[in-house]
Amino acid sequence: MAAVNPAQQLLAELTCSVCLDYFKDPVCLDCGHHFCQACITQCWDALTTNFHCPECRETFSQRNFKPNRQLRNIVEASRTFTQLSTKEPEVGRVCEKHNEDLKVFCQEDQTPICMVCHLSRDHREHAVVPIEEAAEVYKDQIQSRLEILKKEREEILSFKLNGESKSQELLKQLQTERQKLVSEVQQLHQLLKEQEQLLLARLEELNKEIEKRRAEYVAKLSEEISSFSHLISEMEQKCQLPASEFLQDIKGTLTRCEREKFQNPVAFSLELKWRIWESSQRTASLETIMKKFKDSLSSRQRLDKVNVTLDPDTAHPKLLLSADREIVRWGDTRQDLPDNPGRFDTVPCVLGYEGFTSGRHYWEVEVEGRGDWAVGVARESVSRKGWISFIPEQGIWALQGSGDQYRALTSPYDLTPLSPSRALRRIRVYLDYEEGRVAFFDAGCGDPIVTFPPAAFAGERIHPLFCVGYEGNPYFLIRSLGRGCQLTLCP
Numbered sequence: 410m411a412a413v414n415p416a417q418q419l420l421a422e423l424t425c426s427v428c429l430d431y432f433k434d435p436v437c438l439d440c441g442h443h444f445c446q447a448c449i450t451q452c453w454d455a456l457t458t459n460f461h462c463p464e465c466r467e468t469f470s471q472r473n474f475k476p477n478r479q480l481r482n483i484v485e486a487s488r489t490f491t492q493l494s495t496k497e498p499e500v501g502r503v504c505e506k507h508n509e510d511l512k513v514f515c516q517e518d519q520t521p522i523c524m525v526c527h528l529s530r531d532h533r534e535h536a537v538v539p540i541e542e543a544a545e546v547y548k549d550q551i552q553s554r555l556e557i558l559k560k561e562r563e564e565i566l567s568f569k570l571n572g573e574s575k576s577q578e579l580l581k582q583l584q585t586e587r588q589k590l591v592s593e594v595q596q597l598h599q600l601l602k603e604q605e606q607l608l609l610a611r612l613e614e615l616n617k618e619i620e621k622r623r624a625e626y627v628a629k630l631s632e633e634i635s636s637f638s639h640l641i642s643e644m645e646q647k648c649q650l651p652a653s654e655f656l657q658d659i660k661g662t663l664t665r666c667e668r669e670k671f672q673n674p675v676a677f678s679l680e681l682k683w684r685i686w687e688s689s690q691r692t693a694s695l696e697t698i699m700k701k702f703k704d705s706l707s708s709r710q711r712l713d714k715v716n717v718t719l720d721p722d723t724a725h726p727k728l729l730l731s732a733d734r735e736i737v738r739w740g741d742t743r744q745d746l747p748d749n750p751g752r753f754d755t756v757p758c759v760l761g762y763e764g765f766t767s768g769r770h771y772w773e774v775e776v777e778g779r780g781d782w783a784v785g786v787a788r789e790s791v792s793r794k795g796w797i798s799f800i801p802e803q804g805i806w807a808l809q810g811s812g813d814q815y816r817a818l819t820s821p822y823d824l825t826p827l828s829p830s831r832a833l834r835r836i837r838v839y840l841d842y843e844e845g846r847v848a849f850f851d852a853g854c855g856d857p858i859v860t861f862p863p864a865a866f867a868g869e870r871i872h873p874l875f876c877v878g879y880e881g882n883p884y885f886l887i888r889s890l891g892r893g894c895q896l897t898l899c900p
Contacts, residue, residue, distance in 0.1 A: 423483070423484050423487055423488075425443070425444050425445045425448055426442075426444070426463065427444055427445065427448035427451075427452065427463055428445060428448050429638055429641075431484050431488060432444075432445055432480060432481065432484045433445045433447065434446040434447070435476070435477045435480045435481055435484065436449060436475060436476050436477060437474060437475050437476075437477045437480075438462050438467075438469070438473075438474050439467075439469060439473060439474075440462045440464075440465055440467040442462055442463075442465060443477060444463065444464075444474075446474070446476070449463070449474060451570070452573075453472055455570070455574035455577055456472075456573070456577055457581065458470065459577075460472050460473075466627075502521070502651070502653035502654060503523070504522065504523035504526060506523075506526065507523050507525040507526065509524060509526075510523060511523055511540060511653045512524055512539070512540055513527055513537040513538065513539060514537060514538055514540050514542075514543035514544075514656060515527075515532050515536075516535065516536045516538060517535040517536065518532070518535065519660055520656070520657075521540050521543075521652075521653045521656050521657075522537070540652050540656070541652055543652070543656060544655055544656060547655070547656065547659055547663075548648055548655075551647070551648060551662065551663070551666060552648070554663070554666035554667070555641060555645070555666075558640060558644070558666065559641060562634060562637040562638065562641070565633050565637065566630075568630055569627060569630040569634070572623070572626045572630065573623070573627065575857075576619060576623040576626075579619050580616070580619060583612065583615060583616060583619070586612070587609070587612055640665065640666070644662070644665075644666060647662060712769045712770075713768060713769065713770050713771075714770070714771055714772065715763060715770050715771070715772050716772070716898075717761040717762070717763055717772045717873045717898050718734040718735060718762045718763070719734040719760075719761060719762065719875070719898070720734075720751075720761060720762040720872075721734065721759075722749060722752060723751050723753060723758070723759050723760040723793070724737070724746075724752065724753070724758075725752070725753045725756065725757040725758060725759065726743045726745075726746050726752075727739060727740050727741075727743050727744070727757055727878075728740065728758075728877065730759070734762070735897060735898040736895060736897045736898070737759055737875055737877060737895070737896050738877060738878070738895040738896070739757060739780070739877050750793065751793055752793060753793050753794075754793065754794050754795070755794065755795050755797070756797045756876065757876055757877060757878055758797075758874060758875065758876045759875050759876075760787060760872040760873065760874055760875075761872050761873030761874070761875070763873065764870035764871060764872045765840060765871050766842065766868060766869075766871075767843065768842055768843075769839075769840070769842070769843075770839075770840050770842075771837055771839045771840070772838055772898065773835055773836065773837050773838070773852045774835070774836050774838065774875070774897065775834065775835050775836075775896070775897040775898075776810065776833060776834055776835070776836065776895075776896060777834075777895040777896075777897065778895055781809070781876075781877070781878065782809070782875075782877045782878075783799060783807045783808065783809040783810070783874070783875075784807060784808055784836055784838060784849075784873075784874065784875055784876075784896065785805060785806045785808055785838065785873075785874050786805075786806050786807075786838065786840055786847055786872065786873060786874055787804055787805045787806075787807075787871070787872055787874040788804035788805075788866070788870075788871060789870040789871070789872060790869060791803065791804040791805060791874075792804075799818040799876075800818060800819065801819070801861065801862075801864055805818070805874060806847040806861050806864070807874060807876070808827075808836065808849045808858065808859060813832050815827040815829065815833060815858070817859040817861070827858060827859055829851055829856060829858055831851070831853075831854070833851060833858070834853060835851070835852040835853050836851070836852060837849070837850040837851075837852040840871060842866060844863055845863040845864040845865055846860065846863055847860070847861045847864070848860040848861070875896050877895065877896055
C-alpha cells in the first residue's frame with residue numbers, strides 16, 4: 410500500500426467529518442471543530458437544547474456556530490490541487506522471479522504474472538487475461554461493493570440521528586414532568602417539601618440514565634460509522650493504484666469489503682417512559698399528605714392498565730369471539746346475528762366494550778398466525794356500515810400487520826413499512842386522552858413502534874379497535890397473506 414502523500418494529508422484537513430466530503434460553507438463551533446453548515450444543521454435539527462459537537466461531543470446550551478470564510482477560500486483553492494495530487498504516479502512492477510513486466514493476470518491463482526511465468530509449468534494450463542482487462546473487472550466488483558458500504562454507512566448515520574431524536578424526546582418529556590411536579594408540590598408548601606426533594610432526586614437519576622444510554626448508543630454508531638469510513642477510504646485509495654499493485658492480494662481486498670449488515674442496537678426502551686410517568690405519581694407515605702397530593706394530581710398524571718373485553722354487539726358476523734370475550738379470529742361462515750346499528754357489516758372489526766373519555770390508559774394484544782390484522786382505537790361515532798377508511802380523519806388510529814410487514818394507517822396512506830427490531834407478537838396500545846395521543850409499543854422488549862400526531866377527541870368516547878382476516882381496499886389494509894390470524898387480549 411502506497412504511503413499517504415502530503416496532498417492526501419491536506420485533503421483530510423479539508424474534509425467534513427460528517428459527510429466525508431470537502432467543506433461546503435464551513436462553520437466553526439465553540440469547541441474549535443469545523444463542519445459543513447448543512448451537516449451541523451441536520452445533526453441539530455431535532456434538538457432544542459444540549460447541542461453536541463459530532464466530533465468531540467462537547468455540549469452547548471445554544472445553537473451557535475460561526476462561518477469560516479478563510480477556510481472556505483482555502484477549500485476552493487485546494488480542491489483541484491488535491492484531486493490531481495492524490496493520484497499516485499504509475500509505477501512499473503516486474504516479476505520478482507524473471508525480472509519481466511507483469512503483463513497478464515492468472516485467473517486460477519488470481520495474481521499478476523509475466524509472460525515467462527505464463528509459459529512456465531506452473532501456469533501453462535491456467536487461463537490468463539491481459540492485466541488491464543483483469544483490473545477493470547475487479548474494479549467493477551469493488552465499485553459495486555463500495556456502493557453497498559456507502560449505503561450501509563448512510564443507514565447507520567440515520568440510526569444515529571434517530572437515536573439522538575428519541576433521546577431528546579424522552580428528555581423533553583422528562584423536563585415537562587419535572588415542571589408539572591414542582592408546580593404542584595409547591596402548592597402544598599412545607600407538607601410536601603420532603604417528597605418534592607425525593608421525587609426530584611429520582612428524576613435526576615432517570616436523567617443520568619437516559620444520558621448514559623444515549624452516550625453508549627451514539628458511541629456504538631460512531632464506532633461503526635468510523636469503521637465503514639476507514640474501509641471505504643482504503644478501498645477508494647486501492648482503486649487509484651496501478652493495475653499490477655491494485656491486484657496484489659485482491660482476494661483479501663474483496664473479503665474485507667464483505668461486511669455483515671449492521672444491526673441497529675436498541676437505544677431506549679419503554680421501561681424508561683414508564684419510570685418517568687411512575688415518578689410523577691410518587692407521593693408521601695403519610696395518609697394526610699397522600700390525600701392532598703392525590704387531590705392536586707389531574708387524571709392525566711395516572712397511567713392505568715385496563716383489562717379490555719370485546720363487545721359482541723359490534724362484531725362483524727364472520728368474527729368468532731371466545732366465551733370470555735378476550736380472543737377474536739376470522740370464521741369461514743357468516744353467523745346469523747341481528748343487524749343492530751352498532752355492528753360492523755362489511756369490514757371485519759370489533760370494538761372493545763370499554764370506552765374512555767379521560768386519563769391515560771394502555772392494554773396489550775397478542776397476535777397469532779400470519780394473516781392480516783389491525784389494532785388501535787376508534788371514536789364511538791365511527792361508521793359501522795359499508796367500507797371504512799382506517800385513517801384518523803375517519804376516527805380510527807391503528808397499526809396494521811400483514812405477515813412480517815407493519816404500517817401506521819395514516820392519511821395520506823403511507824406505504825413505507827415500519828421497521829421494528831423483531832417480528833411483533835405482543836403489542837401495547839397506549840392512549841392519552843387529554844393530549845390526544847395514540848402510540849404503539851412492542852410489549853415484549855418495550856421498543857416504541859409508532860406514535861400518531863396529537864388529535865382532538867373533543868369529549869367523545871374512544872374504544873379499543875380490533876380487525877382480523879381482512880382482504881380488501883388497499884387504501885387502509887394491505888392484501889391478506891392468509892386468514893389464519895387471531896388477536897388475544899393479554900391479562
